[in-house]
Each structure stands twice: as C-alpha cells, then as structure tokens.
Amino acid sequence: MHESRYCYKLWLAEDFYFFLFFFRFGKIKVNIPAPTETKIDVLISKFAKKQRQKNIKTEEERKRIKLFK
Secondary structure, three states, X not given: OHHHHHHHHHHHHHOHHHHHHHHHHHHHHHOOOHXXXXXXXXXXXXXXXXXXXXXXXXXXXXXXXXXXX
C-alpha cells in the first residue's frame, strides 16, 4: 500500500504543484506519532464533557419553563 502511494507521487511529478501537495499529504499521514493522537483524544473528550454539561443545563431550564407554564 505504501509503495503504491509513492509510485503515484512520482507519476504526478511532472505537475509540480500536485506532486508537492501529495508529498506533503503523505508525509503528514505517515509521521503522526501516537502522543499527538492521544492529546487530540483528550481534547475531544473534554469538549464532549462540556457539551454534555451544557445539555444537562438546557434540560433543567426546559423543566423550569414547563413548571412555570
């Protein structure tokens, strides 16, 4: 799989901008280390927690509104 992607990059080498784009994209894809992924996961989980808290608050507000009606 990796070798075929490399051949594809070379095949597009005549069109230099395409080649640069694919080369950079490939580099980004290959060189992502595990720690950054875990950091991203932590950020996502924190965001999800905040969203859940917001949802809980809105549900409480809805109940209050129903009580007032």
